[in-house]
Amino acid sequence: MAIISIFSGALRPGREISKMVAEALDYSCLDDDIYSLAAKMCRCREDRIHDALTGPPPFFNRITHLREKSIACLRLALAEKLEDDQQLLCGYLGHLIPPRLTHVLKICLTATPEWRTEQFIRADNLNAEKARREVDRIDKKLWSWTNLVAHRRPYNKKLYDLVIPLHRFSKAEVVGQILNNAKNEALQPTDDSRQALIDFRLAALVQLKLIERGYDIEVTVDRGSVSLIINHYVARLANYQKKIEKIASESEGVTSIKSRPGQYFRPPAINPLANIESPDRIKIAYRESDFELFLSDRLQTGASKSRMVHDGREAMACAEEDNVSVIVLDLTLPGISGIEVLGQIKHHNPNVEVVILAGRSDAREEKIASELGAFAYLVKPVEPETLTRVMKEAYRKTDGDKTIK
Numbered sequence: 339m340a341i342i343s344i345f346s347g348a349l350r351p352g353r354e355i356s357k358m359v360a361e362a363l364d365y366s367c368l369d370d371d372i373y374s375l376a377a378k379m380c381r382c383r384e385d386r387i388h389d390a391l392t393g394p395p396p397f398f399n400r401i402t403h404l405r406e407k408s409i410a411c412l413r414l415a416l417a418e419k420l421e422d423d424q425q426l427l428c429g430y431l432g433h434l435i436p437p438r439l440t441h442v443l444k445i446c447l448t449a450t451p452e453w454r455t456e457q458f459i460r461a462d463n464l465n466a467e468k469a470r471r472e473v474d475r476i477d478k479k480l481w482s483w484t485n486l487v488a489h490r491r492p493y494n495k496k497l498y499d500l501v502i503p504l505h506r507f508s509k510a511e512v513v514g515q516i517l518n519n520a521k522n523e524a525l526q527p528t529d530d531s532r533q534a535l536i537d538f539r540l541a542a543l544v545q546l547k548l549i550e551r552g553y554d555i556e557v558t559v560d561r562g563s564v565s566l567i568i569n570h571y572v573a574r575l576a577n578y579q580k581k582i583e584k585i586a587s588e589s590e591g592v593t594s595i596k597s598r599p600g601q602y603f604r605p606p607a608i609n610p611l612a613n614i615e616s617p618d619r620i621k622i623a624y625r626e627s628d629f630e631l632f633l634s635d636r637l638q639t640g641a642s643k644s645r646m647v648h649d650g651r652e653a654m655a656c657a658e659e660d661n662v663s664v665i666v667l668d669l670t671l672p673g674i675s676g677i678e679v680l681g682q683i684k685h686h687n688p689n690v691e692v693v694i695l696a697g698r699s700d701a702r703e704e705k706i707a708s709e710l711g712a713f714a715y716l717v718k719p720v721e722p723e724t725l726t727r728v729m730k731e732a733y734r735k736t737d738g739d740k741t742i743k
Contacts, residue, residue, distance in 0.1 A: 339363065341425050341439075342516065343432025346447040347480050347492055350511060355447065358513045363520065365426040368419050369371075372431055375415035379546070380407055387412070391430070391486075392479045402573035406554050409434070409487065410546040417539035423527060430480075431438070433487050433497065438534035443520055443528040446498040533561060536591070537567040544586045553582050556600060562593035568600035586681070617733035654682045662687060664713075664732045666700040667694045670705070677706055684711040691732040695720065 342359065360367050377384040382404075387519060390405040391412075405603050413434050419425065423441070435442050451473065480492035488497055495501050500519055502512050519525075537559040537648020544564055545557040556567035564586050572578040577716035579597040586595050651674060669676030680692055690715040696703065704715045713732045716725065 339423055340443065340520050340522070341420060341423060341427075341442045341602060342520060343409055343427040343490070344444060344445045344447065344516070345430070345432055345498070346428070346577045347456060347476065349447050349504060350461055351504060353428060354445050355509055355512055355516075356426060358509065359516050360426045360428075362513065363424065363426075365424050366422075368416075368425050368427055369429045369431060372412065372415045372427075373418055375418070376408065376411040379411040379414060380404075382408075392483050403549050403552070403554055405486075407546070407549045410549055413542035413686050414546055417542055420535060430483055433484055434581050435615060436534065436538055439531055439538065440530045440534070441525055443500065443522075443525050444498045445516060445519075446493060446495075446501045447504055448501055449505045457736050463488065475601055477491055491574055525671075537561065540589060540591045542588050544592070547589060548582060550584055551585055553585065555582055555597075557586075561592055564592050564595045566595065566597035567600040569600040571603055575599070605678065654679055654686070664691045664693065664729060666695065667727065670697045675709070677703065680707060680712060691735055693725075693728055693732055 342363075342365065344352065344356045344359065345356070354366065359365070366563075373384045373387060377387055380387060386404070387408045390399075390408045412431065416431055416434055420435075420439075420442075420529045432442070432444055436445070451470075454473050455466065455469045455652075457464060458464055458472050462469070464472065477492070482488055484492040484494075490497055500515070502515055504512065507515070532731075540562065541557045541559040541564070544559070545555065548555045548557070548566075553571070556569055558565045558567070566579075566582050566586060568575075568578070568582075574704070583595045583597055586592060605609045654674075667676060667680060667683075671679065674682075676694075680694065683690055683692055688711065692711070693716045694707050696715060696717050699717045707715050713735070716728065
């Protein structure tokens with residue numbers, strides 16, 4: 339049987355119709371499972387993935403690539419879940435499925451603006467003006483999503499195999515149309531469509547590896563042959579291509595790799611952090627997830643490896659590694675006192691430079707930190723330019739080891 343994707347946008351009956359179809363075919367609804375798996379891959383909460391996809395770009399997105407990383411994780415999670423045929427998607431995720439997966443039936447449930455507005459009036463007891471604004475708000479959100487992943491409007495017929503206007507049919511009739519189309523022989527899995535699913539998974543895996551190393555690259559795969567499309571300007575193109583091709587080659591299943599500039603190849607915007615010196619390996623001891631992602635992912639853009647540590651004991655363990663040069667330490671880490679962690683770090687590895695991030699200004703604490711050997715004492719929130727400058731200075735002071743933690 340075909341995999342079914344039902345997109346209903348702002349239409350109230352959409353979920354109910356999807357549930358009726360799933361029950362009739364004994365299908366599983368995948369959306370929640372996919373978001374959950376993607377959140378684990380992305381190492382963040384599910385709500386952050388939702389916000390990154392349909393809301394405004396995250397503040398540090400140009401640095402962290404959280405939106406692109408979220409989409410790559412969703413693609414990879416989706417590819418893994420679609421290995422079983424009897425599955426149903428009832429939200430946005432169907433737009434991530436490439437056309438080559440011909441055993442997927444893509445359905446759009448639509449209606450006139452007046453009909454949609456009336457649904458909100460009835461369901462939420464809104465007046466007509468508020469209901470219209472709500473429909474417009476949701477449509478803008480949907481447009482943001484489909485423009486991001488498909489470069490089309492959400493109700494464009496080219497995105498779907500079947501478009502059903504709900505204002506013309508009853509729920510039972512809509513379900514009947516979907517069930518009849520799902521039986522179409524043209525939608526049954528073939529060797530080519532199975533291969534397309536393998537390629538879809540490999541493309542998502544390669545793209546995720548690239549994004550985790552700071553490279554936002556469009557990836558397509560055809561029977562293991564990987565194409566890397568560069569849609570932003572880079573000054574040293576040949577060198578850049580060698581780097582991304584090397585990263586792509588690390589994924590199992592890649593048979594060949596080619597990279598080329600895409601249609602959006604253009605000069606980048608000015609980034610105040612673009613020239614940060616990036617050591618070989620980075621670890622950051624920091625409590626708040628948004629800023630830790632900003633720090634780690636920004637430094638990764640220099641081809642650095644990175645992981646975060648989230649408590650005092652882990653931070654002290656970092657200092658015992660002999661290739662550490664700089665540690666960025668949040669004093670509000672759970673567990674052992676931040677000042678105690680600083681003392682232990684400097685005791686075990688006095689050559690490590692420690693940049694302190696404090697939750698509030700405290701003259702006594704700053705004096706103790708200085709006496710223990712802290713390189714700098716910064717009070718949050720810290721301007722990115724300030725932290726960048728201090729990290730550079732701390733790194734230059736070290737004895738040549740190439741690690742910031």
